[in-house]
Amino acid sequence: MSDQSSAMQGKILVIDDDPIITETIEILFDSDVTVLSTDNGRDGIALAAEEKPDLILLDVKMPDMDGYETCSELRLNPDIADIPIIFLTIKNESTDEATGLELGAIDYIAKPIVPQIIKARVKNHLTQKRQRDELENLSTIDALTGIANRRRLDEYLDTEWRRATRNKYSLSILMIDIDYFKSYNDNYGHQKGDDCLRAVAEAVSLAPRRPSDLVARYGGEEFCIVLPDTELASATEIAERVRQNVAGLEQENSGSPEYGIVTVSVGVATATPSSDDFNFDTLLELADKQLYQAKESGRNQISS
Missing domain, CATH: 3.40.50.2300 (Response regulator)
Incomplete structure (x- = not known):
């Protein structure tokens, strides 16, 4: 052509x-x-x-x-x-x-x-x-992983939050963190660490299945998935697919004492926007708190 x-x-x-x-x-x-x-x-x-x-x-x-x-x-x-x-x-x-x-x-x-x-x-x-x-x-693309970057995530969250407010439907967010990633970098080097980030990004991207679902790199070894018009139960199912997909890579991580492979922890939060005193930043904070809970519960876990 x-x-x-x-x-x-x-x-x-x-x-x-x-x-x-x-x-x-x-x-x-x-x-x-x-x-x-x-x-x-x-x-x-x-x-x-x-x-x-x-x-x-x-x-x-x-x-x-x-x-x-x-x-x-x-x-x-x-x-x-x-x-x-x-x-x-x-x-x-x-x-x-x-x-x-x-x-x-x-x-x-x-x-x-x-x-x-x-x-x-x-x-x-x-x-x-x-x-x-x-x-x-x-x-708006993360150069390392090829998925959406933080700028695109913030723009999309703003758009979808306003859309959810107008249409009165739920918006769900998954916060995802690679377990023991610092140890992985220390043990295998930063080049292998970058390879790991790319592999995890691809595995995470396979979990949501609608064009409206956005997978983004939040920063460092953290990822985020935005799920418009999605209730907590469905979001939790997608979170479990994320966890299984990454564990299914069976990528060695000697720095993980419990599992010996690369795993992720996932925090899930859902809200139906209804007022100005609750915004998408608040929803991100809730998902991050759930992520912390998943980490505290033993990693390779989901908390919702």
Whole structure:
């Protein structure tokens, strides 16, 4: 596949009440880009929230809800607020363009659309978004283990805590610590210690099974799993899978007097967010206290 074709891959949403515009754009991009469409702002907002497109082409002049109002509504939803928006309009006054840009649009294309121009601009914006996403991904991945880092964990916890508050469901957290890891490093060296961290990260990542579950490196030899919409009983089952997966590696650890292999202890905490005086930091603290209890109970244990 050429660089040009890969740069064109992506998903765009067209919100325009003119079916000719939508049909023209669909033909223009053919199979290079997935084109979604709707003829009104309200459905466009719902479709954007459901499909998470890479780019939105938004007509300014539409009945009921115009493009400016639609843009404002899109920016109010934190899950889709960052999706780039290009306005399509027959208007050409600088004040109209300024209004769109002030609302957060990244570009402005006048109608009637010129196929070569709209294709070039969409291609450029999709390429830029892909590059931004790649940079963002690099900044949220732990370099050693390849799983999410602490920054990504904090961002995800904040998002999922707010979502759980809105939807009134439970949020569970697992805090995981490698038992006797300092002794492991002392006995086998830091290179082997890094290899151990990578192996444990992979084993831990196999325990949760939903795309919405996040596995992250919390720091040092500690890991964390965020489980949205998960009750304590289910979270405890996942914690047991974590423990079994790591023990199943059967990786020697002479510094572990009880087991002789690498093991983990897991603390589990669950909450249903309901007030401002209890936040995800408090939930992390509860999980950490349970982790301490698991350590005190003999390690290679779960406490919930």
